[in-house]
Amino acid sequence: MEDYAASFWIYIGVMSIFVCGAVKKFLTSHIGAMPSVLAWLCATLLVERLCVLCMPAVLARLVLCVSCWLYFTWATHKPSLPVEGKVVFITGCDSGFGNATAKRLDAMGFEVFATVLNLEGEGAKHLRRVCSSRLTLLQVDITQPQQVEQALLDTKAKLGMRDLWGLVNNAGLCVNIGDAELSLMSNYRGCMEVNFFGTLSVTKTFLPLLRQSNGRIITISSPSGEQPFPCLASYGASKAALNLFINTLRHELKPWGVKVSIILPSGFRTGQSSNTEYWDKQYKNLIQNLPPSLLEEYGEEYLLETKELFQSYAKTATEDLSPVIDTIVEALLSPQPQVRYYAGPGLYIMYFICSYLPLCFGDKFLQKLFVKKKLLPSSLRKHKELSLNNNNNNINDMNKSNNSFTKIIN
Incomplete structure (x- = not known):
């Protein structure tokens, strides 16, 4: 029972470190760094699966230590170089x-x-x-x-x-x-x-x-x-x-x-x-x-x-x-x-x-x-208007033909 409780808390610790690291990388990285974010998330998923499969307590402690090292190495801010003399x-x-x-x-x-x-x-x-x-x-x-x-x-x-x-x-x-x-x-x-x-x-x-x-x-x-x-x-x-x-x-x-x-x-x-x-x-x-x-x-x-x-x-x-x-x-x-x-x-x-x-x-x-254009070029506008007029004329001709056909029947 004690081993199970230890494994559970180690599991929570490991997952917290990896999830926090992934979230921090996503918030602070640029789109260009997306592959590293995806790699971090994949590592998180891998560790989660290992822990679910009842990882031995000794191995879980080792993973916890490695996770802490990775987090503080990659996810923390590194000091800047000195300005003096540059x-x-x-x-x-x-x-x-x-x-x-x-x-x-x-x-x-x-x-x-x-x-x-x-x-x-x-x-x-x-x-x-x-x-x-x-x-x-x-x-x-x-x-x-x-x-x-x-x-x-x-x-x-x-x-x-x-x-x-x-x-x-x-x-x-x-x-x-x-x-x-x-x-x-x-x-x-x-x-x-x-x-x-x-x-x-x-x-x-x-x-x-x-x-x-x-x-x-x-x-x-x-x-x-x-x-x-x-x-x-x-x-x-x-x-x-x-x-x-x-x-x-x-x-x-x-x-x-x-x-x-x-x-x-x-x-x-x-x-x-x-x-x-x-x-x-x-x-x-x-x-x-x-x-x-x-x-x-x-x-x-x-x-x-x-x-x-x-x-x-x-x-x-x-x-x-x-x-x-x-x-x-x-x-x-x-x-x-x-x-x-x-x-x-x-x-x-x-x-x-x-x-x-x-x-x-x-x-x-x-x-x-960027440039939200509403106008079409002049030639395209004229072509569109001409097409619209032709369609209207065709509709009118069809209506006239239908009316004539109706009169003949009557």
Whole structure:
């Protein structure tokens, strides 16, 4: 009887540890870590079956000890690396994530090299005003290789014998406000130049410093590089190329001890996204440069609705950038940073739907989540109206024929 009671309480202890561990992993993990969560749940089920099959008390105690070790090894928070002496290079600090990250890291004690497009712009002035003397501002257009090389020389000169710990690839561009067919080739090229080739240039240029320090590369990408968001073809294509490059780099840099992470943020209000004049300018540029035949097929009303939907989405996006900034800090200081981080609301459910449910569910979800179009292109509307009129005429002709047939019978 006593052995049974001991086994029962050991069983309760083991199951409590495994269930609590699984719940904690589910609550704190990202969708990308789903396999580890499933593995934990499978281990829980295995232990439960073993205990049900009257596991001997000695073996049950051993399983309890192993369970405790696994729980405290995998499920508990690991201490962060020290900040002291760490130097980080960040691109795109005029506004948005880059500006906020530079301020946060400077306040934490990092030495920060922050690139801006304009040293006399509002973003640069703000950083000078609020940050310490540890922060260095560099004027860099990442699409210009000469400026990137000069930034490397300036950074090495100031570093001296010290190492560069981290590179945060943040600079990016999104100029798209229309369907893939409507997007101008200049939009595709512009996004690729900044988001892919610019980031590629910076990463390759600074890699020797990062290999020397066994440092970190953190790249801000986008879920649109993995999911087919409507009206984001040019931006999404550039981010998809970036994702593949960074993931390949991650494999290749493992022997060098350089850890590589990608951060995928949800919708945030950054840069020009809430600027009405910016969207009006993009819309006018699109109207002026579209071929007349294509503009006629889609119609100005369709394009105008798309622009207004983009503006509305930007206005409702959150201004609190802390989920992304916190993730960047974690990727810089975690002893074992994750390969992928999902930062912001709504991403977990989106990736779950798009990854594990049938394709039609994912497509519907993305359409409802982002650009909720109501208008059809002009040509489709006319075709639909014509079909409706033809159907009505056919119904009227049938009614007339029935009436005539009735009169003849009578």
